[in-house]
Amino acid sequence: LRQALALHRFPAFCAALVGGSTLLQIPVQTSLQLLLHAFSSHHLNTRVIRTVSRFLAALVSASISFRLLNRIPPGSASSTINLPMTDLVICKTGSFDAPPEDDSLEVDQATLEAKSLSRADLAGRTIDLTLFAVMRALDVALSSVLERTKAASPSPRLEAAMKGTPITLFCLSAATIMHAWFYSPARLPQTYNRWISAAAELDRRLLLALRHARYGTWTYGKETGMAPLLGSMCRDYGLPEERGDPAKTIPIPCELVHMGRGKSCEKHALVRFWKGWLFAAKMYTPLQCIVSAFLGAFIAFFYYGVCLSRTRLGPKLFASKTVTPQMWDSGLCVLGGCLFCGTSILFEHQRRRLEILLFVLPRAAATWLPRRYLPEHRWKEHLVFAVSAATVITAAQESPRRVRGVLGKVLSEVLTP
16 A cells, blocks of 8 residues: 555555645646736637646646655665566576567667666656547537537538548557567567467467568578477377478468467467457456457457458468468468458447557557657657646646546546536
8 A cells, every 4th residue: 555655556556646636727728817817908718728727737737746656765676587588587497488579669689788777777667658648638629629610611521531430540559569460570569469469379489480471580491490480389289290391381371370279260360359359358248248349350350351361261362372371470370360460350349449549559559669768859749748637637628528438527527617
C-alpha cells in the first residue's frame, strides 16, 4: 500500500491530473480575465475564456502529473532489472535460438557507453500512456470535425466511410501488432507478448522456424542445418521427420502448422476458434459471450489466413516462380494471417468496435517508435502528453459525448459537478 501511494505511482498521477484540472480552473480563469481586461477594452466572450481556462489548467496538471510519473526515487534506478531485448532471450542458448531482431529503433550500446548511461537510465516508461492520450485526443478532434461536416452537408458516402473506418483501422492495427509479435517482440510490452503467446498456443519451434525464414537462415532446397528444428516437432506430432526438413520438403506441409490437428485447414480453423473461445471465456463469459467469440475468431482467422496464403489460395493466385514457397514462409503467409485476423471485429457490436479500436491503436503505434530513448529527448514526449491529455480533459468538461467509450463516461462522472 505504501508503494502504491508513492508520488511516482499511478494513483498519485491520476490525482494530480484530475484534481489539478479542477482546482486550477478558478485561479487560471481569474488571471486570464485580469490580463485581457488590462490589454483589451472589448467585450470578452465568457464561454471562450472558460474553455481556455480549462485547457490551461489541464495542461499544467498534465505536465505536473507526467513529471510525477517519470520521477525515479533515489536508489530505485540501481535496483532496476535490465529486461531482455526479446521474449526468447530468457531461454537457454542453443543451436536454434531466435535470430537477432531489427533493433534500429533502440539506443545502441555504443551510445549508452558514450553517455555513461545504462538501459535503466533511459526514458520511455510512459510511452504507452502517452500514445493512449494521443489517440484519444485525435479521436476527439477528428470526430468533432466529422460531426460538423456531416451536419453541414449530409452525405451517404461520408456515413459509410465513418462506419467502415474503425474496421479498416482495426485490421491494420491488429496486423501491425501480430507482425511485431512474430518478428520484433521487443517492440511490444512483455505482458502483451505473454498474453498473445498464451492465446495463440503456437509451438515455439514453429515460431523460430518462421523467424529464421524471415532472416534468411532457413532456406528451402538447401542444407542449412535447420532440419532438426522442425524434425523434432514432426516426431512429437507423429509425422515423418523429413517432412520438417526444408532441404527435402518444399513447402513444409500445413499439417505440421496444425500441430497434430489433422490435414484439413478448415477443421484446424474451427478447432482454433473453439480453443480461442474457451481461452477468452475464462475471462469474459460471465459478462458477454460475444467478446469470447470475437477473440476466438481472431485466433482462428489468423491461422486460417496463414494456411490460405501459403498453400490453399496463394499458390493458385501466383505462380511458384513469381512468389516462391520461400517468399510465402519468410513473411507473406504471416502477413496474410495478420491482415485476415482483423476481420474478426465484425463479430462485435458496432458500438463496441470503436472502443476496441482505441484500445489497440496505441499499441500498434508503439511498434513504430522506440520503447526506450535517451533522457534528453523526454521533453518531446512530455509536450505531446500534456497537450493530448489537456485536449481530452477539456473536451470531457465542455462536451462529454465528444470523448467516446468507457473513458468518456468515467471522465464525465469525475469531472462534471
